[in-house]
Amino acid sequence: MTYERLMTYLDDCARMESPLLVAGHPAPDTDAAVSSLFEAWRLTVGGTPAVPILQGKLSRETAWLLGDLAFPTIPKASGKWVLTDHHDVAAYDGEVVAIVDHHPVADGENVAGIDVCIRPVGAATTIVAERVKQDGIKLDAACARMLLGAILLDTEGLSPYKAKAEDVAMAEWLVSLSGEPPMPLYHELKEQLLSESDPTVLYERDFRAYTAPDGTPVMGFAILKVKQGNLPDLAAVRRRLVQDAQTYSVAVAKVVLYAPDDSREEMYLAAGSAADAVLTEVLVRSGPSAQRTAPDTVFLPADCHHWGRKRYGLWLMEKLPEKG
Ligand SMILES: [Mn+2]
Structure with missing residues:
Protein backbone atom coordinates (compact mmCIF):
# COMPACT_ATOMS: atom_id res chain seq x y z
CA MET A 1 0.00 0.00 0.00
CA THR A 2 1.52 3.25 -1.11
CA TYR A 3 0.15 6.76 -0.89
CA GLU A 4 0.00 6.96 -4.69
CA ARG A 5 -1.95 3.71 -4.96
CA LEU A 6 -4.29 4.96 -2.26
CA MET A 7 -5.02 8.07 -4.34
CA THR A 8 -5.72 5.91 -7.39
CA TYR A 9 -7.91 3.57 -5.36
CA LEU A 10 -9.98 6.48 -4.03
CA ASP A 11 -10.42 7.81 -7.58
CA ASP A 12 -11.63 4.38 -8.70
CA CYS A 13 -14.17 4.05 -5.88
CA ALA A 14 -16.89 6.03 -7.66
CA ARG A 15 -16.81 3.57 -10.59
CA MET A 16 -17.03 0.33 -8.60
CA GLU A 17 -20.12 -1.79 -9.11
CA SER A 18 -22.04 -2.63 -5.93
CA PRO A 19 -19.07 -2.46 -3.60
CA LEU A 20 -19.22 -3.12 0.13
CA LEU A 21 -19.73 0.16 1.97
CA VAL A 22 -17.29 0.57 4.83
CA ALA A 23 -18.31 3.22 7.33
CA GLY A 24 -17.02 4.62 10.56
CA HIS A 25 -19.47 6.34 12.92
CA PRO A 26 -21.36 9.52 11.99
CA ALA A 27 -19.15 11.84 14.08
CA PRO A 28 -16.00 10.71 12.34
CA ASP A 29 -12.91 11.06 14.48
CA THR A 30 -9.53 9.98 13.18
CA ASP A 31 -9.96 6.36 14.29
CA ALA A 32 -13.32 6.10 12.51
CA ALA A 33 -12.05 7.71 9.30
CA VAL A 34 -8.73 5.87 9.07
CA SER A 35 -10.11 2.47 10.09
CA SER A 36 -12.86 2.66 7.46
CA LEU A 37 -10.46 3.91 4.80
CA PHE A 38 -7.90 1.15 5.30
CA GLU A 39 -10.41 -1.64 5.88
CA ALA A 40 -12.15 -0.73 2.60
CA TRP A 41 -8.85 -0.62 0.76
CA ARG A 42 -7.66 -3.89 2.34
CA LEU A 43 -10.85 -5.65 1.28
CA THR A 44 -10.44 -4.30 -2.26
CA VAL A 45 -6.81 -5.40 -2.46
CA GLY A 46 -7.99 -8.84 -1.30
CA GLY A 47 -10.48 -9.06 -4.19
CA THR A 48 -13.67 -7.80 -2.52
CA PRO A 49 -14.50 -4.34 -3.93
CA ALA A 50 -15.22 -1.95 -1.09
CA VAL A 51 -15.43 1.81 -0.66
CA PRO A 52 -14.92 3.91 2.47
CA ILE A 53 -17.91 6.07 3.43
CA LEU A 54 -17.32 9.20 5.46
CA GLN A 55 -20.41 10.12 7.48
CA GLY A 56 -20.03 13.73 8.48
CA LYS A 57 -17.17 16.12 8.03
CA LEU A 58 -13.50 15.26 8.43
CA SER A 59 -12.22 16.67 11.68
CA ARG A 60 -9.46 19.23 11.58
CA GLU A 61 -6.78 16.86 12.89
CA THR A 62 -7.91 14.04 10.58
CA ALA A 63 -7.77 16.34 7.57
CA TRP A 64 -4.27 17.36 8.63
CA LEU A 65 -3.19 13.71 8.93
CA LEU A 66 -4.70 12.65 5.59
CA GLY A 67 -3.28 15.60 3.68
CA ASP A 68 -4.59 15.71 0.10
CA LEU A 69 -6.71 12.58 0.38
CA ALA A 70 -10.45 12.98 -0.14
CA PHE A 71 -13.03 10.35 0.68
CA PRO A 72 -15.08 9.36 -2.37
CA THR A 73 -18.57 10.81 -2.70
CA ILE A 74 -20.91 7.91 -3.30
CA PRO A 75 -24.29 9.28 -4.42
CA LYS A 76 -26.62 6.65 -3.02
CA ALA A 77 -25.04 4.85 -0.14
CA SER A 78 -27.15 1.75 0.25
CA GLY A 79 -26.18 -1.87 0.05
CA LYS A 80 -24.06 -4.11 2.22
CA TRP A 81 -22.22 -2.44 5.07
CA VAL A 82 -19.08 -3.04 7.03
CA LEU A 83 -18.95 -0.95 10.20
CA THR A 84 -15.70 0.15 11.80
CA ASP A 85 -15.18 1.85 15.16
CA HIS A 86 -18.89 1.46 16.00
CA HIS A 87 -21.63 -1.11 15.50
CA ASP A 88 -24.91 0.73 15.55
CA VAL A 89 -26.42 -1.92 13.26
CA ALA A 90 -30.00 -0.63 13.57
CA ALA A 91 -29.03 2.73 12.02
CA TYR A 92 -28.30 1.23 8.58
CA ASP A 93 -30.59 0.54 5.67
CA GLY A 94 -29.58 -2.67 4.03
CA GLU A 95 -27.52 -5.46 5.49
CA VAL A 96 -24.59 -5.09 7.88
CA VAL A 97 -22.27 -7.96 6.99
CA ALA A 98 -19.23 -7.24 9.17
CA ILE A 99 -18.10 -5.22 12.17
CA VAL A 100 -14.56 -4.21 13.17
CA ASP A 101 -14.76 -2.41 16.48
CA HIS A 102 -13.32 -1.92 19.94
CA HIS A 103 -16.52 -0.88 21.74
CA PRO A 104 -18.15 -3.71 23.66
CA VAL A 105 -21.54 -5.09 22.63
CA ALA A 106 -24.18 -3.73 25.02
CA ASP A 107 -27.07 -5.71 26.49
CA GLY A 108 -29.90 -6.03 24.04
CA GLU A 109 -27.77 -5.40 20.93
CA ASN A 110 -28.24 -8.05 18.30
CA VAL A 111 -25.27 -8.83 16.06
CA ALA A 112 -26.35 -12.37 15.13
CA GLY A 113 -25.40 -13.43 11.62
CA ILE A 114 -22.77 -10.68 11.25
CA ASP A 115 -19.05 -11.33 10.88
CA VAL A 116 -18.09 -9.59 14.12
CA CYS A 117 -14.60 -8.71 15.21
CA ILE A 118 -14.86 -6.71 18.43
CA ARG A 119 -11.79 -6.63 20.65
CA PRO A 120 -11.06 -4.49 23.72
CA VAL A 121 -8.08 -2.65 22.26
CA GLY A 122 -7.44 1.10 22.31
CA ALA A 123 -8.21 1.85 18.66
CA ALA A 124 -10.25 0.18 15.92
CA THR A 125 -7.38 1.13 13.61
CA THR A 126 -5.12 -1.29 15.53
CA ILE A 127 -7.36 -4.19 14.46
CA VAL A 128 -7.46 -3.00 10.84
CA ALA A 129 -3.67 -2.55 10.78
CA GLU A 130 -3.22 -6.08 12.17
CA ARG A 131 -5.37 -7.38 9.30
CA VAL A 132 -3.27 -5.46 6.78
CA LYS A 133 -0.15 -7.00 8.31
CA GLN A 134 -1.65 -10.50 8.36
CA ASP A 135 -2.60 -10.17 4.70
CA GLY A 136 1.06 -9.55 3.95
CA ILE A 137 0.32 -6.14 2.46
CA LYS A 138 3.34 -3.82 2.45
CA LEU A 139 2.85 -0.28 3.73
CA ASP A 140 4.89 2.70 2.63
CA ALA A 141 5.90 5.38 5.12
CA ALA A 142 2.97 7.71 4.33
CA CYS A 143 0.32 5.00 4.82
CA ALA A 144 1.99 3.71 7.99
CA ARG A 145 1.97 7.27 9.36
CA MET A 146 -1.81 7.61 8.85
CA LEU A 147 -2.50 4.37 10.71
CA LEU A 148 -0.06 5.38 13.44
CA GLY A 149 -1.68 8.80 13.84
CA ALA A 150 -5.14 7.28 14.31
CA ILE A 151 -3.86 4.86 16.96
CA LEU A 152 -2.03 7.67 18.78
CA LEU A 153 -5.12 9.88 18.89
CA ASP A 154 -7.52 7.17 20.01
CA THR A 155 -5.14 6.00 22.77
CA GLU A 156 -4.14 9.53 23.85
CA GLY A 157 -0.53 9.00 22.87
CA LEU A 158 -0.46 5.30 23.90
CA SER A 159 -1.46 6.25 27.43
CA PRO A 160 -1.53 3.23 29.77
CA TYR A 161 -5.18 4.01 30.52
CA LYS A 162 -6.21 3.71 26.90
CA ALA A 163 -3.66 1.60 25.03
CA LYS A 164 -3.48 -2.18 25.23
CA ALA A 165 -0.44 -4.33 24.42
CA GLU A 166 -1.78 -4.79 20.87
CA ASP A 167 -1.90 -1.02 20.27
CA VAL A 168 1.64 -0.56 21.56
CA ALA A 169 2.96 -3.43 19.43
CA MET A 170 1.17 -2.15 16.33
CA ALA A 171 2.42 1.39 16.93
CA GLU A 172 5.99 0.08 17.17
CA TRP A 173 5.62 -1.71 13.86
CA LEU A 174 4.16 1.40 12.20
CA VAL A 175 6.92 3.59 13.64
CA SER A 176 9.47 1.23 12.10
CA LEU A 177 7.76 1.56 8.70
CA SER A 178 7.07 5.28 8.79
CA GLY A 179 10.26 6.45 10.46
CA GLU A 180 8.00 8.84 12.35
CA PRO A 181 8.81 9.40 16.04
CA PRO A 182 5.44 8.89 17.69
CA MET A 183 5.34 11.60 20.33
CA PRO A 184 6.01 14.61 18.05
CA LEU A 185 3.35 13.26 15.66
CA TYR A 186 0.90 12.86 18.55
CA HIS A 187 1.57 16.37 19.82
CA GLU A 188 1.05 17.88 16.39
CA LEU A 189 -2.23 15.99 16.00
CA LYS A 190 -3.30 17.09 19.47
CA GLU A 191 -2.38 20.67 18.61
CA GLN A 192 -4.59 20.47 15.52
CA LEU A 193 -7.42 18.92 17.54
CA LEU A 194 -7.28 21.51 20.32
CA SER A 195 -7.20 24.43 17.87
CA GLU A 196 -10.80 23.83 16.83
CA SER A 197 -13.09 26.49 18.29
CA ASP A 198 -16.43 26.09 16.48
MN1 LIG B 1 -12.14 4.36 18.22
Whole structure:
Protein backbone atom coordinates (compact mmCIF):
# COMPACT_ATOMS: atom_id res chain seq x y z
CA MET A 1 0.00 0.00 0.00
CA THR A 2 1.52 3.25 -1.11
CA TYR A 3 0.15 6.76 -0.89
CA GLU A 4 0.00 6.96 -4.69
CA ARG A 5 -1.95 3.71 -4.96
CA LEU A 6 -4.29 4.96 -2.26
CA MET A 7 -5.02 8.07 -4.34
CA THR A 8 -5.72 5.91 -7.39
CA TYR A 9 -7.91 3.57 -5.36
CA LEU A 10 -9.98 6.48 -4.03
CA ASP A 11 -10.42 7.81 -7.58
CA ASP A 12 -11.63 4.38 -8.70
CA CYS A 13 -14.17 4.05 -5.88
CA ALA A 14 -16.89 6.03 -7.66
CA ARG A 15 -16.81 3.57 -10.59
CA MET A 16 -17.03 0.33 -8.60
CA GLU A 17 -20.12 -1.79 -9.11
CA SER A 18 -22.04 -2.63 -5.93
CA PRO A 19 -19.07 -2.46 -3.60
CA LEU A 20 -19.22 -3.12 0.13
CA LEU A 21 -19.73 0.16 1.97
CA VAL A 22 -17.29 0.57 4.83
CA ALA A 23 -18.31 3.22 7.33
CA GLY A 24 -17.02 4.62 10.56
CA HIS A 25 -19.47 6.34 12.92
CA PRO A 26 -21.36 9.52 11.99
CA ALA A 27 -19.15 11.84 14.08
CA PRO A 28 -16.00 10.71 12.34
CA ASP A 29 -12.91 11.06 14.48
CA THR A 30 -9.53 9.98 13.18
CA ASP A 31 -9.96 6.36 14.29
CA ALA A 32 -13.32 6.10 12.51
CA ALA A 33 -12.05 7.71 9.30
CA VAL A 34 -8.73 5.87 9.07
CA SER A 35 -10.11 2.47 10.09
CA SER A 36 -12.86 2.66 7.46
CA LEU A 37 -10.46 3.91 4.80
CA PHE A 38 -7.90 1.15 5.30
CA GLU A 39 -10.41 -1.64 5.88
CA ALA A 40 -12.15 -0.73 2.60
CA TRP A 41 -8.85 -0.62 0.76
CA ARG A 42 -7.66 -3.89 2.34
CA LEU A 43 -10.85 -5.65 1.28
CA THR A 44 -10.44 -4.30 -2.26
CA VAL A 45 -6.81 -5.40 -2.46
CA GLY A 46 -7.99 -8.84 -1.30
CA GLY A 47 -10.48 -9.06 -4.19
CA THR A 48 -13.67 -7.80 -2.52
CA PRO A 49 -14.50 -4.34 -3.93
CA ALA A 50 -15.22 -1.95 -1.09
CA VAL A 51 -15.43 1.81 -0.66
CA PRO A 52 -14.92 3.91 2.47
CA ILE A 53 -17.91 6.07 3.43
CA LEU A 54 -17.32 9.20 5.46
CA GLN A 55 -20.41 10.12 7.48
CA GLY A 56 -20.03 13.73 8.48
CA LYS A 57 -17.17 16.12 8.03
CA LEU A 58 -13.50 15.26 8.43
CA SER A 59 -12.22 16.67 11.68
CA ARG A 60 -9.46 19.23 11.58
CA GLU A 61 -6.78 16.86 12.89
CA THR A 62 -7.91 14.04 10.58
CA ALA A 63 -7.77 16.34 7.57
CA TRP A 64 -4.27 17.36 8.63
CA LEU A 65 -3.19 13.71 8.93
CA LEU A 66 -4.70 12.65 5.59
CA GLY A 67 -3.28 15.60 3.68
CA ASP A 68 -4.59 15.71 0.10
CA LEU A 69 -6.71 12.58 0.38
CA ALA A 70 -10.45 12.98 -0.14
CA PHE A 71 -13.03 10.35 0.68
CA PRO A 72 -15.08 9.36 -2.37
CA THR A 73 -18.57 10.81 -2.70
CA ILE A 74 -20.91 7.91 -3.30
CA PRO A 75 -24.29 9.28 -4.42
CA LYS A 76 -26.62 6.65 -3.02
CA ALA A 77 -25.04 4.85 -0.14
CA SER A 78 -27.15 1.75 0.25
CA GLY A 79 -26.18 -1.87 0.05
CA LYS A 80 -24.06 -4.11 2.22
CA TRP A 81 -22.22 -2.44 5.07
CA VAL A 82 -19.08 -3.04 7.03
CA LEU A 83 -18.95 -0.95 10.20
CA THR A 84 -15.70 0.15 11.80
CA ASP A 85 -15.18 1.85 15.16
CA HIS A 86 -18.89 1.46 16.00
CA HIS A 87 -21.63 -1.11 15.50
CA ASP A 88 -24.91 0.73 15.55
CA VAL A 89 -26.42 -1.92 13.26
CA ALA A 90 -30.00 -0.63 13.57
CA ALA A 91 -29.03 2.73 12.02
CA TYR A 92 -28.30 1.23 8.58
CA ASP A 93 -30.59 0.54 5.67
CA GLY A 94 -29.58 -2.67 4.03
CA GLU A 95 -27.52 -5.46 5.49
CA VAL A 96 -24.59 -5.09 7.88
CA VAL A 97 -22.27 -7.96 6.99
CA ALA A 98 -19.23 -7.24 9.17
CA ILE A 99 -18.10 -5.22 12.17
CA VAL A 100 -14.56 -4.21 13.17
CA ASP A 101 -14.76 -2.41 16.48
CA HIS A 102 -13.32 -1.92 19.94
CA HIS A 103 -16.52 -0.88 21.74
CA PRO A 104 -18.15 -3.71 23.66
CA VAL A 105 -21.54 -5.09 22.63
CA ALA A 106 -24.18 -3.73 25.02
CA ASP A 107 -27.07 -5.71 26.49
CA GLY A 108 -29.90 -6.03 24.04
CA GLU A 109 -27.77 -5.40 20.93
CA ASN A 110 -28.24 -8.05 18.30
CA VAL A 111 -25.27 -8.83 16.06
CA ALA A 112 -26.35 -12.37 15.13
CA GLY A 113 -25.40 -13.43 11.62
CA ILE A 114 -22.77 -10.68 11.25
CA ASP A 115 -19.05 -11.33 10.88
CA VAL A 116 -18.09 -9.59 14.12
CA CYS A 117 -14.60 -8.71 15.21
CA ILE A 118 -14.86 -6.71 18.43
CA ARG A 119 -11.79 -6.63 20.65
CA PRO A 120 -11.06 -4.49 23.72
CA VAL A 121 -8.08 -2.65 22.26
CA GLY A 122 -7.44 1.10 22.31
CA ALA A 123 -8.21 1.85 18.66
CA ALA A 124 -10.25 0.18 15.92
CA THR A 125 -7.38 1.13 13.61
CA THR A 126 -5.12 -1.29 15.53
CA ILE A 127 -7.36 -4.19 14.46
CA VAL A 128 -7.46 -3.00 10.84
CA ALA A 129 -3.67 -2.55 10.78
CA GLU A 130 -3.22 -6.08 12.17
CA ARG A 131 -5.37 -7.38 9.30
CA VAL A 132 -3.27 -5.46 6.78
CA LYS A 133 -0.15 -7.00 8.31
CA GLN A 134 -1.65 -10.50 8.36
CA ASP A 135 -2.60 -10.17 4.70
CA GLY A 136 1.06 -9.55 3.95
CA ILE A 137 0.32 -6.14 2.46
CA LYS A 138 3.34 -3.82 2.45
CA LEU A 139 2.85 -0.28 3.73
CA ASP A 140 4.89 2.70 2.63
CA ALA A 141 5.90 5.38 5.12
CA ALA A 142 2.97 7.71 4.33
CA CYS A 143 0.32 5.00 4.82
CA ALA A 144 1.99 3.71 7.99
CA ARG A 145 1.97 7.27 9.36
CA MET A 146 -1.81 7.61 8.85
CA LEU A 147 -2.50 4.37 10.71
CA LEU A 148 -0.06 5.38 13.44
CA GLY A 149 -1.68 8.80 13.84
CA ALA A 150 -5.14 7.28 14.31
CA ILE A 151 -3.86 4.86 16.96
CA LEU A 152 -2.03 7.67 18.78
CA LEU A 153 -5.12 9.88 18.89
CA ASP A 154 -7.52 7.17 20.01
CA THR A 155 -5.14 6.00 22.77
CA GLU A 156 -4.14 9.53 23.85
CA GLY A 157 -0.53 9.00 22.87
CA LEU A 158 -0.46 5.30 23.90
CA SER A 159 -1.46 6.25 27.43
CA PRO A 160 -1.53 3.23 29.77
CA TYR A 161 -5.18 4.01 30.52
CA LYS A 162 -6.21 3.71 26.90
CA ALA A 163 -3.66 1.60 25.03
CA LYS A 164 -3.48 -2.18 25.23
CA ALA A 165 -0.44 -4.33 24.42
CA GLU A 166 -1.78 -4.79 20.87
CA ASP A 167 -1.90 -1.02 20.27
CA VAL A 168 1.64 -0.56 21.56
CA ALA A 169 2.96 -3.43 19.43
CA MET A 170 1.17 -2.15 16.33
CA ALA A 171 2.42 1.39 16.93
CA GLU A 172 5.99 0.08 17.17
CA TRP A 173 5.62 -1.71 13.86
CA LEU A 174 4.16 1.40 12.20
CA VAL A 175 6.92 3.59 13.64
CA SER A 176 9.47 1.23 12.10
CA LEU A 177 7.76 1.56 8.70
CA SER A 178 7.07 5.28 8.79
CA GLY A 179 10.26 6.45 10.46
CA GLU A 180 8.00 8.84 12.35
CA PRO A 181 8.81 9.40 16.04
CA PRO A 182 5.44 8.89 17.69
CA MET A 183 5.34 11.60 20.33
CA PRO A 184 6.01 14.61 18.05
CA LEU A 185 3.35 13.26 15.66
CA TYR A 186 0.90 12.86 18.55
CA HIS A 187 1.57 16.37 19.82
CA GLU A 188 1.05 17.88 16.39
CA LEU A 189 -2.23 15.99 16.00
CA LYS A 190 -3.30 17.09 19.47
CA GLU A 191 -2.38 20.67 18.61
CA GLN A 192 -4.59 20.47 15.52
CA LEU A 193 -7.42 18.92 17.54
CA LEU A 194 -7.28 21.51 20.32
CA SER A 195 -7.20 24.43 17.87
CA GLU A 196 -10.80 23.83 16.83
CA SER A 197 -13.09 26.49 18.29
CA ASP A 198 -16.43 26.09 16.48
CA PRO A 199 -18.84 25.04 19.27
CA THR A 200 -20.97 22.87 16.97
CA VAL A 201 -17.96 21.00 15.59
CA LEU A 202 -16.59 20.56 19.11
CA TYR A 203 -19.94 19.36 20.45
CA GLU A 204 -20.51 16.83 17.69
CA ARG A 205 -16.92 15.63 17.46
CA ASP A 206 -17.07 13.37 20.49
CA PHE A 207 -20.72 12.81 21.34
CA ARG A 208 -22.15 9.66 22.85
CA ALA A 209 -25.81 8.76 23.22
CA TYR A 210 -26.82 6.55 26.14
CA THR A 211 -30.05 4.62 25.84
CA ALA A 212 -32.05 2.26 28.01
CA PRO A 213 -32.00 -1.43 26.94
CA ASP A 214 -35.23 -0.84 24.98
CA GLY A 215 -33.59 2.01 23.05
CA THR A 216 -35.23 4.89 24.96
CA PRO A 217 -32.86 7.88 25.05
CA VAL A 218 -31.52 8.68 28.52
CA MET A 219 -28.36 10.79 28.27
CA GLY A 220 -26.47 12.65 25.56
CA PHE A 221 -22.85 13.29 26.56
CA ALA A 222 -20.44 15.44 24.54
CA ILE A 223 -16.76 15.97 25.32
CA LEU A 224 -15.29 19.24 24.02
CA LYS A 225 -11.49 19.31 24.17
CA VAL A 226 -9.81 22.70 23.84
CA LYS A 227 -6.69 24.57 24.88
CA GLN A 228 -6.83 26.61 28.05
CA GLY A 229 -7.68 30.17 27.08
CA ASN A 230 -9.53 28.92 24.00
CA LEU A 231 -12.90 28.44 25.67
CA PRO A 232 -15.68 27.86 23.13
CA ASP A 233 -18.78 30.09 23.10
CA LEU A 234 -20.57 28.64 26.14
CA ALA A 235 -23.86 30.31 25.23
CA ALA A 236 -23.84 28.28 22.00
CA VAL A 237 -23.00 25.11 23.94
CA ARG A 238 -25.87 25.80 26.37
CA ARG A 239 -28.32 26.34 23.49
CA ARG A 240 -27.29 23.01 22.05
CA LEU A 241 -27.75 21.30 25.42
CA VAL A 242 -31.26 22.70 25.79
CA GLN A 243 -32.04 21.47 22.28
CA ASP A 244 -30.71 17.96 23.04
CA ALA A 245 -32.63 17.88 26.32
CA GLN A 246 -35.76 17.57 24.18
CA THR A 247 -34.47 14.14 23.17
CA TYR A 248 -32.69 13.02 26.33
CA SER A 249 -33.52 13.18 30.05
CA VAL A 250 -30.23 14.98 30.35
CA ALA A 251 -27.75 16.48 27.89
CA VAL A 252 -24.22 16.86 29.24
CA ALA A 253 -21.21 18.73 27.85
CA LYS A 254 -17.82 18.24 29.41
CA VAL A 255 -15.40 20.96 28.34
CA VAL A 256 -11.80 19.86 28.92
CA LEU A 257 -9.30 22.74 29.07
CA TYR A 258 -5.73 21.57 28.47
CA ALA A 259 -2.83 23.59 29.87
CA PRO A 260 0.53 23.59 28.06
CA ASP A 261 1.91 21.17 30.69
CA ASP A 262 -0.95 18.75 29.83
CA SER A 263 -2.73 19.31 33.15
CA ARG A 264 -6.38 20.10 32.70
CA GLU A 265 -9.41 21.79 34.15
CA GLU A 266 -12.90 20.65 33.30
CA MET A 267 -16.37 22.17 33.14
CA TYR A 268 -19.53 20.12 33.18
CA LEU A 269 -22.64 21.79 31.78
CA ALA A 270 -26.00 20.03 31.79
CA ALA A 271 -29.59 20.64 30.72
CA GLY A 272 -32.79 18.63 31.09
CA SER A 273 -34.90 17.15 33.86
CA ALA A 274 -32.01 15.03 35.19
CA ALA A 275 -29.36 17.78 34.93
CA ASP A 276 -29.19 18.28 38.67
CA ALA A 277 -28.65 14.56 39.30
CA VAL A 278 -25.69 14.57 36.90
CA LEU A 279 -24.06 17.71 38.30
CA THR A 280 -24.45 16.43 41.86
CA GLU A 281 -22.78 13.16 40.86
CA VAL A 282 -19.89 15.10 39.30
CA LEU A 283 -19.48 17.23 42.46
CA VAL A 284 -19.45 14.18 44.73
CA ARG A 285 -17.04 12.18 42.57
CA SER A 286 -14.55 14.98 41.89
CA GLY A 287 -13.39 15.90 45.40
CA PRO A 288 -13.55 18.99 47.60
CA SER A 289 -12.17 21.57 45.16
CA ALA A 290 -14.98 21.02 42.62
CA GLN A 291 -17.39 23.97 42.56
CA ARG A 292 -20.87 24.65 41.31
CA THR A 293 -20.19 27.92 39.46
CA ALA A 294 -23.67 28.33 37.95
CA PRO A 295 -26.98 26.48 38.30
CA ASP A 296 -26.10 24.40 35.22
CA THR A 297 -22.30 24.25 35.64
CA VAL A 298 -19.69 22.48 37.74
CA PHE A 299 -16.05 23.55 37.45
CA LEU A 300 -13.19 21.18 38.29
CA PRO A 301 -9.79 22.75 38.93
CA ALA A 302 -6.71 20.78 37.87
CA ASP A 303 -6.31 19.04 41.25
CA CYS A 304 -9.73 17.30 41.12
CA HIS A 305 -10.39 13.68 40.28
CA HIS A 306 -11.10 13.76 36.55
CA TRP A 307 -13.24 10.74 35.79
CA GLY A 308 -13.89 9.66 32.20
CA ARG A 309 -17.26 9.53 30.46
CA LYS A 310 -17.22 5.74 30.58
CA ARG A 311 -17.27 5.79 34.40
CA TYR A 312 -20.01 8.40 34.52
CA GLY A 313 -21.99 6.31 32.06
CA LEU A 314 -21.80 3.32 34.41
CA TRP A 315 -22.62 5.34 37.51
CA LEU A 316 -25.38 7.43 36.03
CA MET A 317 -27.23 4.98 33.85
CA GLU A 318 -28.29 3.09 36.98
CA LYS A 319 -30.07 6.09 38.44
CA LEU A 320 -31.21 8.34 35.61
CA PRO A 321 -34.83 8.27 34.45
CA GLU A 322 -35.69 7.53 30.85
CA LYS A 323 -37.01 10.35 28.72
CA GLY A 324 -40.75 10.29 29.23
MN1 LIG B 1 -12.14 4.36 18.22
